[in-house]
Amino acid sequence: MEEKMTQLMGELFGEEELSIEEAIVDGIFTISIGENNYRIRTPNFSEKRLAEKERKKYTVELIGTKGYEFEDVLIKSLKKKKIDIKKMESEFEKLQEEIHIKWLSLAKMTKREESQEDKKAIEDRKIEISQLLAKQMQISIDKYKYMQYSIESEAEQRYILFLIILCTDIKKKNGNYIRLYKDLDSFDHGDEELNNRLVYYASHLFFKSRDLKDV
Amino acid sequence: MYKEIRKLARDWKFQTLYIGNNKTLPFIQNKKHLNKLQFHFLYWLLRYNGLYETLSFGEEFLTEAVLNDEMRTDAYLYYAKIKNEQETMERILSDKKGKFNHKEIDMTAPEAFSFEMKKPDKK
Numbered sequence: 001m002e003e004k005m006t007q008l009m010g011e012l013f014g015e016e017e018l019s020i021e022e023a024i025v026d027g028i029f030t031i032s033i034g035e036n037n038y039r040i041r042t043p044n045f046s047e048k049r050l051a052e053k054e055r056k057k058y059t060v061e062l063i064g065t066k067g068y069e070f071e072d073v074l075i076k077s078l079k080k081k082k083i084d085i086k087k088m089e090s091e092f093e094k095l096q097e098e099i100h101i102k103w104l105s106l107a108k109m110t111k112r113e114e115s116q117e118d119k120k121a122i123e124d125r126k127i128e129i130s131q132l133l134a135k136q137m138q139i140s141i142d143k144y145k146y147m148q149y150s151i152e153s154e155a156e157q158r159y160i161l162f163l164i165i166l167c168t169d170i171k172k173k174n175g176n177y178i179r180l181y182k183d184l185d186s187f188d189h190g191d192e193e194l195n196n197r198l199v200y201y202a203s204h205l206f207f208k209s210r211d212l213k214d215v
Numbered sequence: 216m217y218k219e220i221r222k223l224a225r226d227w228k229f230q231t232l233y234i235g236n237n238k239t240l241p242f243i244q245n246k247k248h249l250n251k252l253q254f255h256f257l258y259w260l261l262r263y264n265g266l267y268e269t270l271s272f273g274e275e276f277l278t279e280a281v282l283n284d285e286m287r288t289d290a291y292l293y294y295a296k297i298k299n300e301q302e303t304m305e306r307i308l309s310d311k312k313g314k315f316n317h318k319e320i321d322m323t324a325p326e327a328f329s330f331e332m333k334k335p336d337k338k
Contacts (some may be wrong), residue, residue: 014292020216020219020220020223020252021223023250023252023253024220024243024246024253024256025242025243026244026245026253026254027243027244027245027248027249027250042245042248042249042250043248044248045248049295075264100293102290103289103290103293103294104290104294104297106287106290106292107287107290107291107294108294110269110276110277110278110280110281110287110291112278114280122287126286126287129286129290130286148236187303191326203251204216204250204251204252205250205251205252206250207249207251207254209252
């Protein structure tokens with residue numbers, strides 16, 4: 001589900017200025033806004049440890065704060081308001097099963113020599129799969145909308161934000177890079193366009209705890 | 216962005232660099248701290264490398280047109296996974312059958328459960 005959200009963000013922001021090759025080879029994204037050049041880089045082990053410490057600290061802060069619940073509690077509260085997250089997840093899984101069936105059929109449609117008719121049938125099957133993927137995307141968005149204020153999600157956002165602060169540099173006139181933000185407060189008062197891009201690029205650079213569970 | 220990553224991963228430039236360096240990755244600078252993007256890239260680099268090898272064997276349902284189309288590649292990978300799982304299961308079942316074929320035991324017969332207690336060795 002996370003991957004689908006990131007894909008949607010990419011479509012919203014546009015990626016014409018991105019150098020993915022640079023991000024793969026050097027592990028950094030460079031950003032130019034006006035005359036200023038910035039970069040966001042991959043965190044090292046000690047930076048990740050600092051951010052992890054911040055996540056734990058923030059989680060403790062949120063426990064007991066009105067309006068913040070852990071995911072499992074939030075799911076139960078939402079269900080009382082007739083918003084069924086578990087049902088959304090099972091619908092997502094059902095769609096995945098449908099996609100698997102369509103994938104098998106699409107794979108078997110391949111021939112060494114494909115006629116115009118074969119090509120048309122393949123395109124039709126691809127459209128059917130795209131429609132299922134779009135439904136999955138909608139479920140991801142809906143789920144995110146409701147779950148983004150859970151303690152886990154808020155703490156995760158703080159973790160990512162902390163890494164952004166540690167790993168964003170500005171290029172000086174002599175060509176050297178220095179750290180741009182001192183703390184969360186300076187980030188909050190920073191350039192909005194830059195910050196939006198940083199958050200987007202960070203979603204491609206930094207692993208979230210959920211990603212690591214999948215690995 | 217994920218589309219771009221896959222495009223780069225199947226690109227001959229990176230495929231050739233990967234094969235030409237004995238399947239190592241000298242072009243990645245921060246190997247100790249791989250980021251998410253690099254992880255995805257490496258995943259697809261290896262996947263496409265395997266698929267190009269499979270393509271050269273003339274495998275059924277895999278063509279150049281499939282590799283140039285992400286959705287068709289996903290479909291093929293899923294098909295190959297299922298096929299592989301089925302073949303593994305068939306192999307396991309036929310291995311088990313092979314083991315028991317030479318000595319068919321009637322498990323309903325009382326002899327099947329009778330055995331002699333071994334007397335302790337006298338020292």
